[in-house]
Amino acid sequence: MTSIAFDPFLPLWVLGVLAVGAVLLGMLGIVRAVRGSWLRLTAFAALLLALANPQLMQENRDPLSTVVPVIVDRSASQDTPERKAMTDEALAELKTRFARFPDIEPRYVEVKTPESSDSPSTRLFEALKAAIADVPPARIGAAVMVTDGQIHDLPANAQALGFDAPLHGLITGRADETDRRIEIVRAPRFGIVGEDQELTFRVFDDGVAAPSPADVTISMNGEVLGDVTAVPGQPTPFTFKVPRAGSNVLEFSVAGLPGEVTDANNRAIQLIDGIRQNLRVLLVSGEPHAGERAWRNLLKSDASVDLVHFTILRPPEKQDGTPINELSLIAFPTRELFIDKIHDFDLIIFDRYQHRGVLPILYYDYIADYVKNGGALLIAAGPEFSGPDSIAATPLNSVLPASPTGDIDQAGFYPRLSDIGKRHPVTRGLDGSAAEPPKWGRWFRTIDVGQTDGETVMTGADNRPLLVLNRAEKGRVAMLLSDQGWLWARGYEGGGPHVSLYRRIAHWLMKEPELEEEALTARATGRNLIVTRQTIGDDPGPATVHYPSGREEQLALTRAAPGLWRAEKQMEETGLFTVTNGDFSALVHVGAVDAPEFKAMISTTDTLSPLSEATHGITTRLDGGKGSARMPAILPVNGPVRVADNNRLTVRMTDETILKGVDTMPLFAGFAGLALILLAMSSMWWREGR
Structure with a gap:
């Protein structure tokens, strides 16, 4: 490319002033018919032209290559032997054919599903955009996609591609797939x-x-x-x-x-x-006492609990003949609660309750049956539990994990976790339990019991049972053998974790899964599989992971806390996993449950055809009828592609160039410029001399 440019020796405004002056003087001479005016004007023009320093510029340019991105689908839907073979054969043939055109620069991009993705999908157009991000749209000659047609990031229209060139689709798989x-x-x-x-x-x-x-x-x-x-x-x-x-x-x-x-x-x-639904709890207090409010406040503060609370303020021995309709107290609805609607409750709590004739003896049988059929019972024992009216002397004794000896220990003590209690989820990790003595206040009364069933998770003075948890057929029973927990609620000697303890006891009784003492759980965070094994026993050994593909793997569990073993692993596959450990098993789904990659799987030309038609490209199957790849020829085209060729991959060749250098030649430099100026000045002098 040739052009003329100026590199003046004087500022442009100076040249402008000189040019205006020269023109005015020249025109004045012409108007007055002064001899030599035209020669003077010519001489001034030659001088100004020399001062403007005109230069002849010649650009040296090289043509740029035409870029053709080739996007190869390596997603999960392409991972069948037939499709992999067709893809490999097509890719090799494309490389061979493009190598015959030195002016075409193919860019090969293989698209796989990222291992970190929990929702696998085929995103070929995202890869296409990244492949040509550094290329001007005018250099894009075409785009080729080798895929089965299952693409999940299709643009809305051809304009969204960002270039004006054909889009070709080479489809793997067979047309008759099911x-x-x-x-x-x-x-x-x-x-x-x-x-x-x-x-x-x-x-x-x-x-x-x-x-x-x-x-x-x-x-x-x-x-x-x-x-x-x-x-x-x-x-x-x-x-x-x-x-x-x-x-x-x-x-x-x-x-x-x-x-x-x-x-x-x-x-x-x-x-x-x-x-x-809201858990229904029946709290029956034998008489008003300092610890009653602690239970009530805890249960009322839990939004998931519907509490029904009765306190026996007027036991039968206090009958004084006052008519019922003149009493301000509510009569205890024993039949309604313990016969008609007993199975509506998730938990029954007897707080310092004693058998004083309020409940007929038969009703204790109903309560025992309620527990055996899956109900939950909590005994918060006080001195009454060791007396002659103890509920342990009723038919309820058949589900209780321990019976009182009649002794009551009034010595101060620090509640401590037993060896099992340190591993049991109800008591494990209670704030302050790790220190010796524990960093909480003392209690001052323990109800002594004989041989216990179940697990003693907390102990009192002289290592006596304080909190006993047990299963009774389908139901659960807990016994707290002291009524001094309210001291923690009042902050005595610094208080203690009464809220955590009471809530965990109640939720274990109501069979909350996270408080099971023997349990295997598995959950997924993205592609991470997290396995947790809760046990009050010894090392449970490794867990076995069953992959969706059918293979198995042993996963070593590491002790994370007393009674708690964990393992974490990044999974290569997505889908439903089964984790087993001994007699326990857990199901967990890794990845999105509705991942697009595993929905429609048959190869199709329908997804790319509209874009190919809009850009004058082609979408064709590679299957030649016998599973072999049938590759269309490559056709370079100068200028815009206006018509699609059904048998060839058209490539619009670019006319873009790159500037390599510029050659400059001053037009008024050297003897030529000097001769022209001297000629003009000599002519003017000669004319003036005549």
């Missing part, structure tokens, strides 16, 4: 434990002209709920109950089709958090 998959259409994220919930799922038979009904097996937390027959393409409702609080795994498994692409999407997972 695949059966199942998806959750609508499902609750939360459900109330024990109540009916409804979920809708749908089975798809992709590539099947006349689908037949499919059998779907449904499991909850590893236990089969039943089989359902679903019509492919139609939503199928399913009603179930949430069995427990916390995370629940609902699994749908559909029988596969013969010869289908993959069975990875024949299962669907739905995670449902079970929540309890």
Whole structure:
């Protein structure tokens, strides 16, 4: 490219003033018919031109290459032997053919699903944008994608691509592929434990002209709920109950089709958090005392607890003949509470209660049956428990873990955790328990008992049982053998963790999963699998992890705290994992339950065809009919591509260049410029001399 530029020796404004002066003088001479005016004007023009220093500039440019990004899909849906072979063959052929065109610069990008992703998807256009981020749009000659067509970041239109060049799709897989998959259409994220919930799922038979009904097996937390027959393409409702609080795994498994692409999407997972309705607690206080308010305040402060509290203010021996309708006290509704509605309560607490005729002796049988059938009972014992009217002398004794000896120890002591208590989730890690003596206040009364059943997790004076936890058939019983816990609530000698202790006891009795003394749990954070084993025994040994692909792996558990063992591992796969340790097992889903990568799996031209047509590119299958790759030829085109060629990959060649250097030649430099000026001046002098 040739051009003329000026590099003046004087500032432009000086040249401008001189030029104006020269023009005025020249025009004045011409108007007055002064001889030689035109020669003077010419001489001044030559002088000004020399001072302006005109230069002839010649740019040296080299043509730039045409960039063609080649995006190769290596996602999970491409991970079948047939598709991998076709992709490898197509990539090798593209490299060979592009090597024949030195003016074309192919950029090969292989796109894999990041291992850290918990929701695998195929994002080819994101990779395309990154590959050409440093390239001007005018240099993009085309874009080629080798994929099965399952792409999850399709742009809205061709303009969103950011360049004006053909987009070509080379599709792996076969046109006659079939695949059966199942998806959750609508499902609750939360459900109330024990109540009916409804979920809708749908089975798809992709590539099947006349689908037949499919059998779907449904499991909850590893236990089969039943089989359902679903019509492919139609939503199928399913009603179930949430069995427990916390995370629940609902699994749908559909029988596969013969010869289908993959069975990875024949299962669907739905995670449902079970929540309890407000827990109903019945607190019966034998008489007003200092510790009664501690229990009441604790239970009333818990938003998840509905508390019914009765205090026996007027026992039968205080009958004085006052008519019931003139009493300001509420009569104790014994029949309604202990017969009609006893099973509505999640927990019954007897706080310093004694048998004084308020409850008929038969009612204690009902309470014992309530416990054996899955109920929860807490005995907060005071001196009454050792007396002649002790409830241990009633039929309730059949579910109590210990019987009183009749002795009461009134010496001061620090409540301490037993060896089992240091490992039991009810008492493990209580604030202040690690020190000796514990960093909390003393208590001053212990109710002595004989042989205990269950676990003694706290001890009092002389290592006597203080807190005993036990199971009675399907139910649970706890005995706190002192009524001095209110001293902690009042802050005596610094107080103590009464809130944590009382709440944990109550929640263990009501079977909260996180307080089970023997339990295996597994949860996922992204791709991290976290396994926790709670035990009051010895080292539980390694856990076995069963992968979705079917392989197994031993995972060593490390002691994190007394009675608590943990392991954490970054998982390579996503899906439903089963973790086992001894007789315990847990299900956990790693990754998103509705990951796009494992939904539709058959190869398709439908996703890329609209973009290819809009950019005058082609989308074609590589399958030549026998599983071999059929590669279209490459056609370079000068200028815009206006028509697609169905048999060739058109590439718009760029006309962009890069500046390598500039050659300059002054036009008035040297003898030529001097001769021209001398000629003008000599002519002017000669004319003036005549």
